[in-house]
Amino acid sequence: MLIIGNGRMITRDASNAFIENGAVAMDGNTIVMVGTTDEVKRAYPDGEFVDVRGGVIMPAFINTHEHIYSSFARGLSIKGYNPKGFLDILDGQWWTIDRHLTLEQTRLSAMATYIDSIKNGVTTVFDHHASFGHITGSLSAIESAAKELGVRTCLCYEISDRDGMDKSRESVMENVNFIKHALDDDSDMLAAMMGMHASFTISDKTMELCNELKPEGVGYHIHVAEGIYDLHQCLKEHSKRIVDRLYDWNILGPKTLLGHCIYINEHEMDLIKETDTMVVHNPESNMGNACGCPPTMELVHKGIVTGLGTDGYTHDMLESWKVANILHKHHLCDPNAAWGEVPKMLFENNAVIANRYFKKPLGVLREGAAADVIVMDYNPLTPMRADNVNGHLLFGTTGHDVVTTVCNGKILMKDREVLVCDVDKVMADCRQSAKELADDINGGK
Numbered sequence: 001m002l003i004i005g006n007g008r009m010i011t012r013d014a015s016n017a018f019i020e021n022g023a024v025a026m027d028g029n030t031i032v033m034v035g036t037t038d039e040v041k042r043a044y045p046d047g048e049f050v051d052v053r054g055g056v057i058m059p060a061f062i063n064t065h066e067h068i069y070s071s072f073a074r075g076l077s078i079k080g081y082n083p084k085g086f087l088d089i090l091d092g093q094w095w096t097i098d099r100h101l102t103l104e105q106t107r108l109s110a111m112a113t114y115i116d117s118i119k120n121g122v123t124t125v126f127d128h129h130a131s132f133g134h135i136t137g138s139l140s141a142i143e144s145a146a147k148e149l150g151v152r153t154c155l156c157y158e159i160s161d162r163d164g165m166d167k168s169r170e171s172v173m174e175n176v177n178f179i180k181h182a183l184d185d186d187s188d189m190l191a192a193m194m195g196m197h198a199s200f201t202i203s204d205k206t207m208e209l210c211n212e213l214k215p216e217g218v219g220y221h222i223h224v225a226e227g228i229y230d231l232h233q234c235l236k237e238h239s240k241r242i243v244d245r246l247y248d249w250n251i252l253g254p255k256t257l258l259g260h261c262i263y264i265n266e267h268e269m270d271l272i273k274e275t276d277t278m279v280v281h282n283p284e285s286n287m288g289n290a291c292g293c294p295p296t297m298e299l300v301h302k303g304i305v306t307g308l309g310t311d312g313y314t315h316d317m318l319e320s321w322k323v324a325n326i327l328h329k330h331h332l333c334d335p336n337a338a339w340g341e342v343p344k345m346l347f348e349n350n351a352v353i354a355n356r357y358f359k360k361p362l363g364v365l366r367e368g369a370a371a372d373v374i375v376m377d378y379n380p381l382t383p384m385r386a387d388n389v390n391g392h393l394l395f396g397t398t399g400h401d402v403v404t405t406v407c408n409g410k411i412l413m414k415d416r417e418v419l420v421c422d423v424d425k426v427m428a429d430c431r432q433s434a435k436e437l438a439d440d441i442n443g444g445k
Contacts, residue, residue, distance in 0.1 A: 001047035002026045002409065004373055005037040008380075010058040010389045011365040012347050018386035022057060026371035029188075029409040034365050050404065050414070052375045056384075056397075059363050060123035060372035060407060061317040062350040065221075065259050065280040065309025068127045068142060071112040072105065072434040073097055073312075079442050086227035086289055094130075095162065100440050101131035103141045105433050110145035111421070112430045114153075116315040118418055120399030121374035123152055123407035124354050124362060126257070126280075126309070128195055128221055130158035135170045139178040143190060149420050150410050152372070154357050155182070156195025156221045159210065161203050168206050171195075172213060179215045188370075189408060191357035193257065196222035199242045200233040207249045218357075219255030222246070225263035227291050243268035252277045255356050259309070262286060262294040269295070269302055278305045278353050281345065283324040285311035293331040296324070300341040307350040308342065316399030321346050325394060343390045371409035376401045 005023025011034060023040035025033040025047060033040050041049065078096060083089045101109075106129070117125055125146075131138045139155045146153040157174040175194050182192035194214045196202055199222075210220075225231050225242050234242045243264055246252050252275040261272075261279050272279065281296045299306045310320050321342055328338040351363025361369040378397050382388075405413040412420050 001044050002050070002371075002406070002411070003040055003044060003047040004050045004052060004057055004375060004404070004406070005040055007052035007055045007057040007375065008384050009034070009365065010056065012059050012351075013364050013366045016366070018384070018389060024057060024365050024373055026373070026406070026409045029371050030360065031365060031367055031369045031371050033367060050375075052404070054379060055403065056376040056378045057365070058374060058376070059365050060374045060405060061121050061346075062124040062307075062354045062363055063117065063122050063310055063315070063317060064126045064257065064307040064350050064353050065282055065311055066113065066125050066127045066315075067129070067312030068110045068113040068125075069098060069101055069106060069129060069131060070094075070312030071109045071116070072430075072437050076434075076438050076441075086291055087229055089289055095132070096441060097437070098130040099133045099163070100437055101133055103131075103134045103137055105437055106131050106134070106138050107141040107145055108426075108430045108433045110142040111149070111426050113315060114145055114149045114151045115418060115421070115423060115426065117151060118149065118405050118412045118420075119402065119416075120316045120318075121376070121402035121405050122315060122317060122399075123372045123374075123405065123412070124154075124358070125151060126154045126193075126221070126353070128156055128158055128259070130160070130197070132160075132163045132167055132171075135167060135174050137174075139174060139192070140181075146190070150407050150412050152189045152358065152407060154191035154193060154354075156193040158195045158197045159206060160197035160201040161206055162197070162201045165205070169209065172206070172209055176213050176215065179218055183215065183217060188359050191218075193218050193221040193255075193357075196220055196251075198223040198226065198230050199245055200230045207251075211250055217255075219253055219257065220251050221257045222251070222259065224258040224261050226260040226286075227289075228263055231263045241265065241268055243271050247271055247275070254278070257353065259311070260286065260291070260294060261299070262292045264295070269299060269304065272299075273302050273304050276305070278307065278356070280307045280309040280353070281324060282309045282311035282313070283320060283327045284313040287323070287327060288313060293327060296345075297328055297332065297337055297341050300344060305349050305352050306345050307353045308345040317346060318393065318397055318399050321394060371406060373406040374402050375404035377403045
């Protein structure tokens with residue numbers, strides 16, 4: 001029995017949203033009690049008690065769109081890289097990196113990303129992977145890192161025709177085989193989806209193959225209208241808009257996740273809503289790649305399940321919240337925009353998305369939910385109440401304020417010390433591997 005208590009507790013449970021001096025008791029991988037510290041300690045007097053000394057106790061974060069392999073891209077300078085637009089960014093940087101990744105570099109990039117996720121209180125990660133130099137076995141390499149570190153993860157491989165049809169088919173099979181493996185896993189810590197890059201790099205032939213081979217019970221994870229070229233190419237080559245093309249290929253549905261959705265129209269939004277398809281917003285990526293601002297507020301207002309991701313730009317969900325908050329205020333010239341919508345995306349919809357793949361309730365502290373809990377070192381200057389906790393988190397905290405992270409009932413980090421691996425050793429291996437990748441990309445300089 002593990003009890004975390006003596007802190008201001010944000011439960012994300014509408015019936016019991018905030019407890020001034022709260023505690024949460026976990027038995028194995030399940031929360032068994034939420035209440036005041038005195039109540040919980042009386043109920044479980046022999047439980048291991050972690051005293052957070054007035055810190056903030058809350059559910060762990062969920063990241064619904066990540067690119068693990070981007071962890072080796074920070075500071076990487078590629079010879080001749082001078083992008084003039086989004087396609088140049090893709091081919092000049094990201095596709096160049098993924099063509100050079102080895103399986104060991106994929107595994108180590110996953111170790112680096114998951115460790116940073118733990119440090120930022122993220123315990124559930126939806127990843128969208130690409131490594132066209134080494135496709136087969138790449139998802140298993142990422143899985144091994146997730147299992148070693150105790151992180152919950154949903155994986156897919158990025159199907160694309162960009163490097164030829166042989167590799168396209170290999171990427172399809174990497175998804176198919178890993179999905180079957182994940183469906184046989186009963187830990188509730190591993191899931192899989194059918195990953196796709198984007199409409200403009202996937203032919204009808206490959207769409208047909210995906211339809212034919214995709215196992216039942218999972219959906220697709222695909223970038224949609226991230227750049228204007230994606231839309232233009234779809235109109236030119238297929239005489240229809242992207243969401244319509246996906247609908248025609250049976251890709252939409254309640255287990256499918258659409259990334260970005262910048263250049264979609266009202267009709268496409270209605271189609272996404274009618275099919276109960278999910279969307280994930282990645283504000284820093286959209287801004288950094290100069291792709292534009294998606295109609296995210298409109299998606300949320302329509303009741304479309306819209307979550308918040310990082311796209312590999314960061315592993316700090318609070319940072320993505322801050323950026324989304326000001327992006328939509330600025331874009332809409334409306335100081336009231338995003339106050340309620342983005343927290344709903346981060347704290348409610350991310351949990352809805354995750355629970356379409358994982359059984360135990362996530363993103364909430366209540367009896368029967370997953371034992372995924374974090375503690376933040378934050379002592380507010382103004383009173384914290386149920387109706388202002390989001391203001392405190394938005395303006396008073398960052399992911400680096402997380403001091404303790406628990407996933408599936410296991411303490412992964414305590415008092416900022418990661419307990420599940422030798423971080424110094426892993427980071428040394430990652431630095432060496434990242435150097436080798438950079439040298440390989442730049443011709444061994």
